[in-house]
Amino acid sequence: MDGNIGDQSENSIRPRACERCARSKAKCVWTDREKDGMKVCERCFKGKLTCIAPPPGTRKTRGKSTRVKAIETKLEGIMSLLGEHKDLLQHVNKPSGPSGSQTAASRPPTSDWSIPRLESGRTQVTQPTLPSSFTQQLNSRETQKFEIISGYEMSFDEADQVLQEYMIMMLPQFPFVPLETTDVFQLSREKPLLLKTLLFVCRPSDSQSRLNFDGWFRQHIAHQIVVLNMKNIELIQAIMIFLAWRDFRHFIDGLHTSLMQLAAGLISEMKLDRCPQSPKKLINSIVEDVEMLGFEVPVQEGPLNVGRRTALGIFYIATSASLLLGKSSCMKYNETFERFCQVLLHDREYPTDTLLVQLVKIQILASKLITAYSNAAGDGVYEQSFHSMTVSLIRKELNDFASQLPPELASNHLIRSHKQAILVRLYEPAIHSEPQNWPYASLSRTEGIWNCFQNAITLCFSFMETPHDVISCLTFPYTAHLTMGLVKIIKLLRITGDRDWDARVAEKEVNIEDLIQRLSDFFRAGSLVMGPRRRIIDQSQDILAQYADRLGMLKIWCSLYLSGNAINPVGSGEQMTDSNINFGLEGNLAFWQMFVDGSS
Incomplete structure (x- = not known):
């Protein structure tokens, strides 16, 4: 007995690798050779290296696997949960009366998964059911409502569908807020x-x-x-x-x-x-001055990609509104925006980031155009060399932008x-300027007006190339364009008495x-x-059908306006007595007359 114990203790002594073999993860084989009175392993002996043997240690015994124990604990918990659920089910379905009590008491115990049994003269099969916590969560998701505002709710299932539609259909039209x-x-x-x-x-x-709302x-x-x-963002x-996704008329108002x-x-x-790598400014803030004096100032980190998209999105909306109104934007162009575009294009966290960058780049050109023209005087007199250079540079940048677009x-x-x-x-300033004050030295005023006219026609015809399934998802800049x-086409067809423009020739270009x-x-x-936005209803009409009706009103308006007749929305003419035409006619005609006769 004692001998066996001694053998076990000797076997428990485990020769350990020397320091060099342990460091290089090599196999350490001890030999009977000695060097300076110390045993040397085979590897150190061949390499004539100093072999340092670690102190002897005992072999660690392995305990019971903790993974198996954890699985057993989980299984016990599941079985106890199923047993409690079964007892609760039997208590609820327990029949009333003494006969029922006797039957229930005399029934032998069964396993946790119920089997078919005969009860009250009929066969009932009790299927395994989920615990009540799971069923409550599923039922609540199907029936629970999410309140948007008072009186307007939406089920969670429909809300899930809406968010999916947003990511698939609407995000490609406005790629600044991915979820x-x-x-x-x-x-x-x-x-x-x-x-x-x-x-x-x-x-x-x-x-x-x-x-x-x-x-x-x-x-x-x-x-x-x-x-x-x-x-917060x-x-x-x-x-x-x-x-x-508002109507562009709200921006006009x-x-x-x-x-x-x-x-x-x-x-x-x-x-x-802004970002930490922004170039130095000529004027510092008081915080920067304090930091230069040696005081500790909280470090300002640059925005993350979600912050970059947010800043670029507001710039996009503000520039679109200013281009529509011909006014300066509330958010000026910043060189940092180009750095943001480079970062987003490099990271490409979302597939729509490529489109986002291109939309921002073309809006940067629009911002430059607005800035150039907003510096001009309001009396129709422009600085000739400055605006000639503006047309040349922006046209060149537009061509470069188009040539560098990704194929998709x-x-x-x-x-x-x-x-x-x-x-x-x-090219619009050619319309409003006097012939002797035409700013572009390289172009005649007639050519400038004609270019504006041709691009307006191209804009309208290219709109009809938009896929029908994305029209309802378009944002306000698209319909504003x-x-x-x-408006520009109608204004130019109406111009008379201008020696640089002949409206009768222009009428042959477009009907x-x-x-x-x-x-x-x-x-x-x-x-x-x-x-996704097919359900926008106004006065029992779909919003796209309402746009179609507005254009029908505009067609009547143009026939009166271009013929030189007075526009009287409540006149007694035969055209005005049709109930379909009279629907909202006065407001629509006033709306279009405001545009054509105004400064847009």
Whole structure:
């Protein structure tokens, strides 16, 4: 007995590798050779190296596997849970009366998974069921409602579908707010305001609900920013989504000016429009001066990609609105935006980042154009050399931009629309300037007006190349560009008594009434295609069908305007007595007359 114990203790002595073999992870074989009175391993002996043997140690015994123990614990928990669930089920289904009690008591115990049994003269098969916590979660997801505003709710299943549609259909039209997750529960906890805004924009209700949501949204934004002094990216993203899919007429009325300025101010306050590698300024802030004196100042890190997209998105919206109105933007061009584009193009976290970068690049050109023309005097006199250079440089940059587009974006409808809108605005000063004050030395005034006219026509015809399934997902700049093109065509066809322009020759280039009718038919066909925003209803009409009706009103308006007749929406003529034409005619005619006779 003692001998066996001694053998076991000797076997437990484990020869360990020397320090050199252990360090190189090599096999250490001990030999009987000695060097300086110390045993040497075979590897050190051959290499004539100093072999340092570690002190002898005992072999560690292995215990029971913790993995097996953990699995056994889980299985015991599952079986106990199923047993409790079965007991609860038997208690609920326990028949009343003494006979039922006797039957239940005399039944032999069964396994946790119930088997078919005879009870009360009929066969019942009890299927294995999920624990109540799982079934409650599934049932709550199917029946629970998510309240957007008071009186407007949406089930969680429909909300999931809306978010999927947003990522697939609407994000490619406005790629500045991609979602990290499309799980409604998670978004409702992390970004509730953004979720509510997305759901309402993608599934708007009737006119009254939209008015209620607009009021609630503005009050909520004002309370968060002004009262609570909140500053976060979610607020700016919600404002972006709210503004992007609005009717462009709201920007003309100035209804969204305050929201745009709030968003631009938040970007500046949160330093989303700058990065640590920004070039040195001629004037420092007081914080930078304090830092130069040697005091510790909190390090300002540059924005992440979500912050970069947010800043670029507000720049895109503000520049689109300023191009439409011909006014300076509330968010100026910043050289940092080009660095942001380089970073996003390098990282490419989302497939839509490539389109985002190209949209920002072309809006940078629009910003340069607006800045150049906003510096001109308002009396029709322009600095000739400055504006001649402006046309030459911007036209060259547009050509370079088009030549460097990725192949998959070369025919993108958004980029095409922005490019044509910039060209219309680029040559527009020729219309408003006097012949002797025409700014471009290399071009005659007639050629400038003709280029504006041709690009406006191209803009309108290229609009009809847009796929029908994305029309309902388009943002306000797209329809604003179409309106601007139609307005320029009608204005130029109406010009008389100008020695540099002949409207009768221009009429041979385009049949404006036929063009408007084709656009109306295009919107009518788009209204028949189901899409994410297909349910936008106004006065029992789909929004695209309403656009088609507006264009029908414009066709009547043009026939009166271009013929020189007085426009009287409530006249007694035969055309005006048709009930279909009278629907909203007065407001539509006043709207178009404001555009054509105004300064747009």
